[in-house]
Amino acid sequence: MATVTASTPALGSVRLNHLAALDVKGADAEKFLQGQTSAQVSLANGHFAPLTCFCTPKGRMLANAQLLRLGEQHYRLLLSNTLLDSLANHLKKFAAFYRAELITLPDLLLIGAGDEAQSLADQLGLELPDQVGTHTNNDQACVIRYPGETPRWLLCFDNDTKVDVASVQDDPASRNAWQLEDIRSGLAWLTDAQQDHFLPQMLNWEALGGISFKKGCYTGQEVVARAHFRGQVKKRLMRISVEAASLPDAGTSVVNGDDKAVGEVVVSAFNNQGSVELLSVMNTKVAEEQTPLFLAGAPAALLPLPYAIERVDPEQLAVSLNG
Template sequence: MATVTASTPALGSVRLNHLAALDVKGADAEKFLQGQTSAQVSLADGHFAPLTCFCTPKGRMLANAQLMRLGEEHYRLLLSNTLLDSLASHLKKFAAFYRAELTTQRDLVFIGASDEAPALAEQLGLELPDRVGTHTNNDQVCVIRYPGETPRWLLCFDNDSKVDVASLQDDQAGRNAWQLEDIRSGLAWLTDTQQDHFLPQMLNWEALGGISFKKGCYTGQEVVARAHFRGQVKKRLMRISIETTTLPEVGASVVNGDDKAVGEVVVSAPDHQGGVELLAVMSTKVAEETMPLYLDGAPATLLPLPYAIERVDPEQLAVSLNG
């Protein structure tokens, strides 16, 4: 467990080294992705950037990502850098049957920004998107509006851009601030530690519009759909605060008063009061019953999420964002 040495600062602009990009290009790029991902790929229209995920045949998540169309026959997936190589290797087994090429983009710079985002976008000659889940892009940069109480954007660009990358904040405190906004938004990005472990619904992915139940088949689709329509999801992503000065490990157990495990940590970050906030996949009984919760002996408290645990169709979301 890592010790929290200081309160999390307000968002400025910071390098986000935990992210990576996988590009998919070619005449069959859309058709290829349509058979592998939970998103309705046609919704990625150069404006709307749908959330998506890739699953095993048993419906377990190999990666979750955000999907953008950057140009004709050119798509980009943003995901955890710990999953970049494994997802690329997995998808290349299927891409061999399509006119589609996968490229891991290792030289891109990822910047999370709030107040400083307009100035960065101006340097790059791009307008900021004003609605969560939408993006703008040119041949230098793509910018996505992220959720959160604080307006914030993710900028992704080449090292040889007009931005002085060396002058941007590059420290863990800044990344913690960004991570805390993700947590408060109820948004968890899968890492290699828990790959092939969760159904998408366990990360509330359908409540975030990350699963299309109206598209055709994709790998794992049958299991994901059956879990949804038969109400078989007994674990859900929940937000928790802990009275502690140390960050828990990914996968650490949240227990009840009888010391029985009722959940596991997915992501955590220090809050502004010297404690920790986290997202954990928890038994749904935790929300249905009042029970004490602990993590490594520290009291834990359930906090509200900013969305309801109900299905959000990305097709309807796209219409609302483009309206």
Template sequence: MATVPSFNALDSGVRLTHLAALDVKGADAEKFLQGQTSAQVSLADGRFAPLTCFCTPKGRMLANAQLMKIGDAHYRLLLSTSLLETLTAHLKKFAAFYQAELIPLSELPLIGVGENASSFADALDLPLPNAPGTQSANARASVLCYPGDTPRWLFCLESDTAIEVLDDNAGRAAWQLADIRSGLAWLTEAQQDHFLPQMLNWEALGGISFKKGCYTGQEVVARAHFRGQVKKRLVRAELSTTTEPTTGASIVNDAGKAVGEVVTSALRETGEIELLAVMNTKVVEEVTPVYLDDTPLSLLTLPYPIERLDPEQLAMGLAN
């Protein structure tokens, strides 16, 4: 049975154990990341924290993340806990040629906070960022503003910082539901090396720079964009059941043909399931009836248009 979300729990601060951090430090940290990630790394300036992803040479996503700058030659990636070890191992193969150290931080406290975030920020002497994708940091902690109708922030507490927070499943469920409602899907180990970034709407969220130089998988990702070869897209949907589907569960049409798969899901406050799924774009455009375990799946709107949003444009908007 899925956990009923509690947005009130976020006001007290909730441990986000489904997320983890990977720090990249060293004189070549920026140069190293620039050759591996879809982000224009120079845009991560301590205020703007761009979305990014890491791909195979065939353009399939190994992980997606948010890239923060914590200090000089010090970057932090926030990603799914299930991908922390595998992404670290993948990147170490390339980091050996740079003055760059990879530090997986599986125990770093990541705290999700709702409307009470200003109290947390004051206690940590941090300015509270007020636009999605913006951050601030000091020696005690860093904080990142998240998107969505529900005000929320993610705090990273450094090792010598102690704040009392909840280890609460209902609060984590509320955070994950807010991600779903924001159309934001974090890749997990179950679907690694499975999707092009555009299949998770990553370019519509500003997670791909088409203006930077080469990075692993860049050629395939760019070709899919400029030739319009993306035939599957992330959609938001609801399901009239209280049983949360498994990641990768198949979505079928009237004929029983698979037309999509579940990426992430969460129980709604009123009892139904909300989810994000990658589906065939033709099925979505034609509003074809689809089902998950014989239960009709109803499509919902996303809070953003499916069109390219350059991270350079986002950063420029914050600067003005």
């Protein structure tokens, strides 16, 4: 169990050290990505930033990410910092056959902001996007609107960019507040603890518009499509609350009344009531049968997600966001 103070501050601005960026540049960048990722890469048009994922040939997720197009031959992937190097090394095996360069950006400053986003954007010469999943960018920075009940944005720029970041927090409690918004949005970022473990649908990725079922082949596509069209996905991401003094580690089992594992924790955060909220990949029978749940001996309760578990085509999502 990880230890983090249970106090959850309001969403101000915070360094998102748990995230990182991978740039893909070159004349073949789009063609290269098209063969590797679940997104229809052409939808990343400098405004819409589709969710995406990378899979093994068996359809298991190596990483999930958000895909931004920053220029004609320049794409950026935002993902867990624990998967930055492994994804880059995996993709390099295929990039060798394309005019495409992979650039890890471990020193790029990623800041999550609520009320302070406007001030930061003004300093960067950026307009804040008002639609979730869209972004604006210039030569030095980009900003993307994130989901959540509280309006929030992620900004990324180089450390040497002249921006006043004195008020930006860099502590676990502030990052907890940001991750709590992710959890309440039903958005889980895969980490190295569970890499090569889940089908994308197990993280509700198609319900978030993160899988195109209309594009051509990509690594793992056949397995992902077969699981969808044959209804073979028996595990789903669910939101849960539990009374706990510390955060459960990723992979911690959620059990039923017979002490049988029916799910595993993906991400967790403290809420303002002194308890823990988490996202867990669960057997779908749990919700159907209203099974009693327990985590580390404490009763746990299912909470609603803000979206239906049904397919959302990113092509249609792009049309609605692009107007």
